[in-house]
Amino acid sequence: MIILVILLPFIAGILVPLLPFKKRSHWEIFLECAVILNSILVWYLMLHHSDSTFVLAHFTGDLNISFRVDGLSMVFAGLVSALWPFATLYAFEYMTKEEHEKIFFLFYTMTYGVTLGIALAANLLTMYFFYELLTLVTVPLVMHTLTREAILASRKYLYYSLGGAAFAFLGLIMIIVYGTTNNFILGGVLDPARIGDKTNVLLLIYVIAFMGFGVKAAVCPFNSWLPQAGVAPTPVTALLHAVAVVKSGAFAIIRLTYYSFGTDFLRGTWAQTTVMIIVMFTIVYGCSRAVKETHLKRRLAYSTISNLSYILFGAVIMTPLGLVGALSHLIIHAVMKISSFFCAGAIIHQTERNYVHELDGMGYKMPCVFGVFTVSALALMGVPGLAGFISKWNLASAAVESGNTVAYFGIVCLLISALLTAIYMLTIVVRAFFPGKDFDYSTLEGVKDPNWKMLAPLFVFTFFIILFGVYSQPLVDFFYDVAAGLY
């Protein structure tokens, strides 16, 4: 069962170019059904999960490829499986204007399986394996348009990711040498007897591995691949570069921190302070770059950089509450950002406008898209009543509870970033709805909202942004249970 959900997307993806489909709509239906079926299987697996570990391959001693469903994997797998069907639906419509669709969907769907592999991995080795694989299957997606720019971007993405994984590999080795096992166990697996006087070495390795996984999570200074990778078609930028790929990085860091090194070992050390400062810097840096950027998708990409570091900030507080904050933002940011990216995609699809200053007055021509965009903008700012407020609340209260002075400054960074978020998001909203009295509406002749395949995902995400904003208790309770190791 557990291996099925990982393999099914591979099979479905490969079948798309192989099977002799007569019409486009046929393979669309086939693929959508496969993705939905897989998501249902994932949810079934989560609801009926058992503690057993599924071992796929056994190497030597402790080294094996194995899968297991625990609390953290439920969060990530649940998120990915909830978003994928919508993103696929959206991509069908979006990709009508691009070429080589079948190849695109082959890799797009395979990525689903790989991401689930990361989510369900039971030990560091398995996660590392799928982590590398994720880079490889997503490179073709980034270079999809085959322009010079896209090829450069994908090459950069490849080198950055592989380089990062190499650093992370050091962490893997250290865990194997100094840990009792490399399986994920909440609280860490380091063996005090083996550590001896090597504490500082291990802390250094933690920081290195953090930065290694941090490449995918776009931690400063390893973030420049992400805005560049925005040349990919929007479904890729939205789902992979706002959710699946980048959150795999954040997910891996959470695994590393809470399930391998263990927070007791790390809390209060110089390593924690170092990574926290790096993360806080990234939070402010990403937002400031977003304010400066005028290309809409790149602006959102910089916003992602900043928001990913919110998640990491929660993670490096290294308390159960911090984990709750990190997980809340992991889920909630995904919904908010995919929503705003899909709006950007809808604008590009309908009008081929890419820059912020080209959006004047469009709010009245595309009311649905810009309505959704406004909601996601307000949510990203953290307006109460919308989802973003809840996750920021959890992050900030974790920081307050921790009593860590550096974390107090982290709250300041969060709020500065919220203000900058307001600046870079609301200027767009104001432009769209209040273009000024001299604006000539005839330049927008023929601009209209896209069809239902694009709008339906947008409305669903907006619904969840509002739902989590006013009623998040079950979700947050679940995170508390995860952080307490109940699953």
Next chain:
Amino acid sequence: MYLILLSIFFPVLAGTCLLIKKEAADRRSLLITTGICFVLTGVLVSATLLTAYGTGFTLFYLTQSLPVCFGVDAMSVIFSAMTMIIFLCAGFFSFEYMKHETKEKRYYGYYLIVFGVLNALCFAGNLITFYLFFEMLTLTSMPLVLHNGSREAIMAGLKYLFYSLCGAYAALFGIYFIHKYSDSLSFTAGGVLTSSAMTEHAGLLLIVAFVMILGFGVKAGMFPMHAWLPAAHPVAPAPASAVLSAVIVKAGILAIVRLVYYIFGVSFLQGSWVQTAWLVLTLTTVFMGSMLAYREKILKKRLAYSTVSQLSYILFGLAVMDAGSVTGGLLHVLAHGFIKSALFLCAGAIIYTTGKTRVDELRGIGKEMPLTMWCYTIVSLGLIGIPPTGGFVSKWYLATGSLHSSIPVFSWLGPVILLVSALLTAGYLLPLTIQGFFPGADYDYEHFKKREPSRLMTIPLVILTVLSVLVGLFPTPVIDYLTQIVSTIL
């Protein structure tokens, strides 16, 4: 419970419907619909104040520890009664005024929404509810600022937005900490901080208090975050400037009242460095605002600077934390509300009929629009603080309260600066009266024609003027009411 909810959500929903509705060809039907909404909201708010006094309820929970709750207490009554009166007067005034502006439907839509949000602020029962609607207020009142769509207006709107959000986030920073160090976030006279937190984490909590006062102070135009106010208020249509300057900024005052007297509690802040720093900021603002107003030539901008200065009178009264000064501050909330909205409506009437915006262009205006200018003169005297108008009583209480308090230096420095500022107020308000009524011998009486605006404009103006005088002539019932409130929170 339903009345409170209705008085909040009816205007919000009505406004939203107006915004969504297709542009009607007929101006008349739009005005009738809007007028009915105004009156209904007014009725709902009055009914709420009369019947729901003292009640409260929780609407829902954002998370387990964050209830969204509403309630009506004495403080809500003061603020929401004032809000309602000024909103209705300025609302009917705009029926005439907005004839020479475009996009009226959008204007009335946001106007109604802001009305509802302000009611929500008055009835908010805890800090998180307050914060929720505080952000809403910023977001929904911004369209009023940038209404005319000129580049200047849009820039001013954005400036307003980002300054206010900056303040709101500073406040949010504090809420995180208060949440940890208090029993609950609900407004309780005397404060909610736990006694252990007050002794163990006093240093941190004082910093938090200061940051929050600064943050909420942005909305109240307190130095050093006042620069948005003179930019944003004058560019809005005149009736919108009136509510912005008279009511919406009072949300900042209400926030600080709630924060200082209902969350931190006087005993915690009295005598601390926070109080001293706050006093310095308010007195700086009082003086600076008046000085800038004195130097300003454009009438509406002058009035906006005057708002900066007058709001800090109120904040000064609150910062002194003496029974008399707090009463004076709260009374000045009312007096300044009526006076400033009347002043802006006068400015609006002048712009509407003559199209002139600069003070030096308005020679002889008193001959042309006697009623408007009489109202202007009467409320100006009130703002300066000449008896028997509203401003006199409130300033009297402010000054005596300050002298009565035992704060070193500020107890006498405060009244001195208030008096200097009163002199400046006379200096920037009265020249218009003097030029208006006494244009001088070389005034060209040939082109003179009487052009009083229509009754739709003059009646709201007269109502506000009369109210501001009444507050001064018969202050006893209001003062008794305020003294009662103050005795519970001090």
